[in-house]
Amino acid sequence: MNPKINFTPGPSQLYFTVRDHTRTAFREGIPSLSHRSQAFEKIFRHTTDGIRELLSLPPGYQLFFTSSATEIWERVIQNLVEEKSFHLVNGSFSKRFFEIAGQLGKKPEKLEASAGEGFEIVGSVPAGTELIAITQNETSTGVSLPLDFIYDLRDKSPDSLIVVDAVSSLPFPDFDYSKLDSVFFSVQKGFGLPAGLGVWMVNDRCLAKAENLSAKGICIGSYHSLPALHGFAVKNQTPETPNVLSIYLLGMVVRDMIRRGISNIRRETEYKAALLYHTLDRHHSLSAFVKNKVHRSRTVVVANTGDQTEVLTRNLIEKGMQPGDGYGTFKKSQLRFANFPTHSKEQFELLVDSLI
Amino acid sequence: MNPKINFTPGPSQLYFTVRDHTRTAFREGIPSLSHRSQAFEKIFRHTTDGIRELLSLPPGYQLFFTSSATEIWERVIQNLVEEKSFHLVNGSFSKRFFEIAGQLGKKPEKLEASAGEGFEIVGSVPAGTELIAITQNETSTGVSLPLDFIYDLRDKSPDSLIVVDAVSSLPFPDFDYSKLDSVFFSVQKGFGLPAGLGVWMVNDRCLAKAENLSAKGICIGSYHSLPALHGFAVKNQTPETPNVLSIYLLGMVVRDMIRRGISNIRRETEYKAALLYHTLDRHHSLSAFVKNKVHRSRTVVVANTGDQTEVLTRNLIEKGMQPGDGYGTFKKSQLRFANFPTHSKEQFELLVDSLI
Numbered sequence: 001m002n003p004k005i006n007f008t009p010g011p012s013q014l015y016f017t018v019r020d021h022t023r024t025a026f027r028e029g030i031p032s033l034s035h036r037s038q039a040f041e042k043i044f045r046h047t048t049d050g051i052r053e054l055l056s057l058p059p060g061y062q063l064f065f066t067s068s069a070t071e072i073w074e075r076v077i078q079n080l081v082e083e084k085s086f087h088l089v090n091g092s093f094s095k096r097f098f099e100i101a102g103q104l105g106k107k108p109e110k111l112e113a114s115a116g117e118g119f120e121i122v123g124s125v126p127a128g129t130e131l132i133a134i135t136q137n138e139t140s141t142g143v144s145l146p147l148d149f150i151y152d153l154r155d156k157s158p159d160s161l162i163v164v165d166a167v168s169s170l171p172f173p174d175f176d177y178s179k180l181d182s183v184f185f186s187v188q189k190g191f192g193l194p195a196g197l198g199v200w201m202v203n204d205r206c207l208a209k210a211e212n213l214s215a216k217g218i219c220i221g222s223y224h225s226l227p228a229l230h231g232f233a234v235k236n237q238t239p240e241t242p243n244v245l246s247i248y249l250l251g252m253v254v255r256d257m258i259r260r261g262i263s264n265i266r267r268e269t270e271y272k273a274a275l276l277y278h279t280l281d282r283h284h285s286l287s288a289f290v291k292n293k294v295h296r297s298r299t300v301v302v303a304n305t306g307d308q309t310e311v312l313t314r315n316l317i318e319k320g321m322q323p324g325d326g327y328g329t330f331k332k333s334q335l336r337f338a339n340f341p342t343h344s345k346e347q348f349e350l351l352v353d354s355l356i
Numbered sequence: 357m358n359p360k361i362n363f364t365p366g367p368s369q370l371y372f373t374v375r376d377h378t379r380t381a382f383r384e385g386i387p388s389l390s391h392r393s394q395a396f397e398k399i400f401r402h403t404t405d406g407i408r409e410l411l412s413l414p415p416g417y418q419l420f421f422t423s424s425a426t427e428i429w430e431r432v433i434q435n436l437v438e439e440k441s442f443h444l445v446n447g448s449f450s451k452r453f454f455e456i457a458g459q460l461g462k463k464p465e466k467l468e469a470s471a472g473e474g475f476e477i478v479g480s481v482p483a484g485t486e487l488i489a490i491t492q493n494e495t496s497t498g499v500s501l502p503l504d505f506i507y508d509l510r511d512k513s514p515d516s517l518i519v520v521d522a523v524s525s526l527p528f529p530d531f532d533y534s535k536l537d538s539v540f541f542s543v544q545k546g547f548g549l550p551a552g553l554g555v556w557m558v559n560d561r562c563l564a565k566a567e568n569l570s571a572k573g574i575c576i577g578s579y580h581s582l583p584a585l586h587g588f589a590v591k592n593q594t595p596e597t598p599n600v601l602s603i604y605l606l607g608m609v610v611r612d613m614i615r616r617g618i619s620n621i622r623r624e625t626e627y628k629a630a631l632l633y634h635t636l637d638r639h640h641s642l643s644a645f646v647k648n649k650v651h652r653s654r655t656v657v658v659a660n661t662g663d664q665t666e667v668l669t670r671n672l673i674e675k676g677m678q679p680g681d682g683y684g685t686f687k688k689s690q691l692r693f694a695n696f697p698t699h700s701k702e703q704f705e706l707l708v709d710s711l712i
Contacts, residue, residue, distance in 0.1 A: 006388050011597065019382050026375050031550035032362050034680075067423030067552070070579050070596035103578040188597060194387035196423070196552050196599030222459040223426050240426035241367065241544060243552030243599060324390075 005347050008324035009139050009168055009300045009338040015192030016342055021252040022245075030248050040244060041236035047251030048236075054254050054262055055170070057201065058177050064229040065242055066198040069167045069186040070096075071224070075200065076133070076163055076182065077101045079210040079226045082218060084109065086129040086160070088119060088145070091138035092328055097165060098133070115330075116302075118143045118295035125157035130209075132160045137169035139189075140327035142288075142302030142336065143295050144169065151179045161205060169299045171262060171341065172269050181205050187250055190299060192342040197246040202226065257341060265341045272339050272348040273298040279352040286355065289334060301337045302326070309333060312355075319354050321347075361703050364680035365495050365524055365656045365694040371548030372698055377608040378601075386604045396600060397592035403607030404592075410610050410618055411526070413557065414533050420585040421598055422554040425523045425542040426452075427580070431556065432489070432519055432538065433457045435566040435582045438574060440465065442485040442516070444475060444501070447494035448684055453521060454489070471686075472658075474499045474651035481513035486565075488516045493525035495545075496683035498644075498658030498692065499651050500525065507535045517561060525655045527618060527697065528625050537561050543606055546655060548698040553602040558582065613697060621697045628695050628704040629654040635708040642711065645690060657693045658682070665689060668711075675710050677703075 006013035025031060033040050048063045057063070066072050077085065077100055085106060087098035090113035101108035109126050113119055125132060132153055137144045154162055161181040166173060170185040177183065182202040188195035210226035222228065223239040232239050257265060277296060280288040280303055289302040305312055309332055316323050326334030337351065362369035381387060389396050404419045413419070422428050429452065433441065439462055443454040446469035457464035465482050469475055481488060488509055493500045510518055517537040522529060526541040533539065538558040544551035566582035578584065579595040588595050613621060633652060636644040636659055645658040661668050665688055672679050682690030693707065 006385070008388070008390055011388050011390060011600065013388055014382075018387075022378065022382065026370075026378065029362070031374075032364070032367050032369055034364055034367060035551070067427070067599070068596045071423070074578050074580075100578040103575070103581075105575045186597065194599070194601045195391070195597045196602060219459070219461045222430050222456040224430075225459075240424045241542065241551045243423070243550070243602075244367065245550045246552060246599075 004320040005343070005350075006322045007337045007343070007351070008322060009189065009336050010186075011188040011195045012338045012340055013192060013342050014194070015253045015256070017253060017256050018193060018249060021249050025245055025248055031245050033244055035238060035241050035244060043244070043248050043251060044236040044238070047247050047254065050251050050254035050258065051199065054258050055175070055177075061177060061201055061203050062207065062230055062233060064200045064202070064233055065238055065247060066200055066224060067196065067243070069165065069184055069198045072184045072198050072200045073097045073100045073165075074104065075221065075224055075226075076131070077104045077106060079213065079220045080161055080163065080182070080206055081106050081131050082213055082216070083107050083130070084126070084128050085131040085133055086110070086126055087133040088122070088135065089113070090118060090143050091115065091135065091140040093139055093165070093167070094133070094135035097135065113143075116141050116143060116289045116291070118145055118292065119149065121149075122153060122156065125153065125160060129157055129160045132157065132162050133165070134162065135165040136173065137166060137297050137299060139168040139300050142290050142297045142300045144297035144299075146294055147173065147175065151176065154179050161209060168338075169297070171257060172266055172299050174266065177201075177203075187246060189338070190340045191250060191253055192340060193246060193249050193253060196243050197250065199250075268345060269298050269339060269341070272343065272345060273301060275348050275352055276301050276337060276339070279355055283355065299339050301339060303335050303337065304333065305335045306333050309335060316351075316354060319350070321351060321354065360676040361699070361706075362678045363693045363699070363707070364678060365545065365692050366542075367544040367551045368694045368696055369548060369698050370550070371609045371612070373609060373612050374549060374605060377605050381601055381604055387601050389600055391594060391597050391600060399600070399604050399607060400592040400594070403603050403610065406607050406610035406614065407555065410614050411531070411533075417533060417557055417559050418563065418586060418589060420556045420558070420589055421594055421603060422556055422580060423552065423599070425521065425540055425554045428540045428554050428556045429453045429456045429521075430460065431577065431580055431582075432487070433460045433462060435569065435576045436517055436519065436538070436562055437462050437487050438569055438572070439463050439486070440482070440484050441487040441489055442466070442482055443489040444478070444491070445469070446474060446497065446499050447471070447491065448496040449494060449521070449523070450489070450491035453491065469499075472497050472499060472645045472647070474501055474648065475505065477505070478509060478512065481509065481516060485513055485516045488513065488518050489521070490518065491521040492529065493522060493653050493655060495524040495656050498646050498653045498656045500653035502650055503529065503531065507532065510535050517565060524694075525653070527613060528622055528655050530622065533557075533559075543602060545694070546696045547606060547609055548696060549602060549605050549609060552599050553606065555606075624701060625654050625695060625697070628699065628701060629657060631704050631708055632657050632693060632695070635711055639711065655695050657695060659691050659693065660689065661691045662689050665691060672707075672710060675706070677707060677710065
């Protein structure tokens with residue numbers, strides 16, 4: 001049977017209002033709506049305005065829809081890097097971002113941390129770095145980079161674009177967007193929607209960079225280049241027929257979150273994370289994978305479960321809870337737990353009671 | 357109010373079983389399913405096997421999921437063209453395909469037909485053409501290219517890859533896939549699903565060409581290059597977190613169509629198209645945009661409606677029917693009518709009764 005509570009870090013449990021919103025969408029004909037209609041433009045506007053409000057996005061930031069965060073990795077490299085990107089790699093997803101730069105013919109450099117570790121301080125950014133790629137929350141290891149650490153990179157390398165992958169952390173982090181140039185996420189994690197949509201936020205420096213590369217004759221892609229996305233977004237449209245239903249659902253969930261209050265969501269996230277880490281820290285046989293407390297993700301908690309992994313998983317599933325497998329080589333020795341806005345305090349209390 | 361019958365050519369009316377399948381999907385937790393789980397692999401397999409059966413795809417053909425047909429235009433050019441593609445352009449969408457090749461730094465050539473016209477015969481294919489791009493059904497003009505005309509290009513230029521955009525015609529055309537190298541569609545037209553998924557079918561020649569370009573050091577993209585898509589597809593997976601819900605729904609609709617019988621669907625499509633063209637041909641003031649009967653699309657019928665466009669539209673909407681606007685410069689003087697498998701004979705009878 002399908003467990004009632006899904007702690008996998010993505011796709012994760014749906015936000016608790018999604019099913020109702022989907023019903024409304026079908027009733028109102030949203031899935032058949034033309035993406036060139038005024039009704040669609042209204043939905044586009046409702047969703048983008050909602051995200052701006054929820055995340056306190058400063059004016060000048062643009063918001064575009066792609067099909068996934070994986071696509072955004074590719075579009076970031078295509079549109080914002082002529083040659084040199086610099087990647088902070090501390091897990092499988094930041095590594096993949098780095099690799100994509102190589103596949104697209106760029107000359108990326110990286111600084112690597114060991115599994116389960118973050119970065120204390122970056123000595124220096126390589127000369128000529130056009131873009132610093134940061135995975136703020138590594139879904140594979142549960143390592144999160146503190147915001148001050150990220151802002152510090154701006155001071156160290158003011159001419160580099162700072163691009164932040166916040167796929168499995170937003171809407172939790174309270175970013176100061178004026179110290180970043182681009183942030184992106186996908187909807188099937190913290191926003192609790194069915195997978196199939198990425199959200200890419202960029203400032204004017206990014207648009208200028210893409211225009212600049214294009215003027216130099218460098219290929220920045222076609223329908224999803226930044227100028228193409230921007231050209232349609234100013235009309236509240238997308239270049240291609242997009243995932244209209246998902247854009248609608250995101251807008252509705254974002255409004256639900258605004259009503260609930262982003263500070264409440266953040267406070268509850270802190271509480272639930274503290275509860276689980278506290279349990280792991282005092283446990284006789286389980287432990288948190290990330291030792292350094294400042295690097296512990298609040299939204300994806302990774303537990304060392306060793307040879308108890310299988311028993312524990314079975315036990316949780318019996319109680320109606322689905323944990324996430326460990327990632328890659330840790331598949332049999334770790335479990336991952338998403339702590340997203342849809343996961344209630346009561347669900348986390350049930351989880352920790354079942355771990356003790 | 358939202359009309360009951362949607363004749364817009366895409367996104368169009370949902371296939372009549374989609375709402376029920378969506379309900380089942382939510383009940384079974386499909387939208388939260390991990391794309392690395394066995395349950396997802398089963399869905400992937402169910403959908404791809406279903407499409408193979410419905411379309412009688414020969415062995416050796418591979419089937420990949422993208423986010424849209426627009427994405428497939430880009431991936432086709434990236435993966436299958438070193439320099440020279442040759443495009444048959446007879447409307448806005450075939451023109452866009454051509455333009456994308458230029459944006460990606462290739463040297464495309466084109467043969468153009470006037471609006472509302474197809475091609476009688478292609479004299480010769482330019483020397484060195486690596487790929488011939490054919491929009492089998494032009495959604496903007498309602499022009500369809502006969503299958504024999506397309507197969508004839510294979511004889512004329514056996515070394516060129518033949519790539520067919522069948523976005524707004526499949527599952528209607530009964531292609532002989534052995535005479536083509538790649539065919540693609542998106543799900544929001546003939547398959548009647550919410551937008552947000554493209555299906556790209558390719559044979560071994562395409563895979564070999566992409567490998568060959570890559571070996572030469574030409575960039576073929578990253579996560580959605582043909583080798584990357586293929587590497588995951590053999591495991592019944594996708595490189596990125598895909599639109600899982602849509603892949604599931606497509607599989608369910610395809611099974612519904614198999615049960616109904618593809619030959620029945622094709623026969624009914626012919627009947628409904630004949631009904632509408634017959635009405636237009638005998639009408640005192642309306643007419644079919646496409647004059648040459650062999651070029652008339654069965655799945656997207658375009659009517660010259662002149663100065664009656666607005667009145668006619670209002671009249672149809674009052675009767676619960678939503679026609680599609682004319683495309684581009686024909687927005688105020690034409691109407692388009694999708695004739696997809698979800699549109700019943702009774703709906704078409706009601707439509708033509710309302711036009712007389």
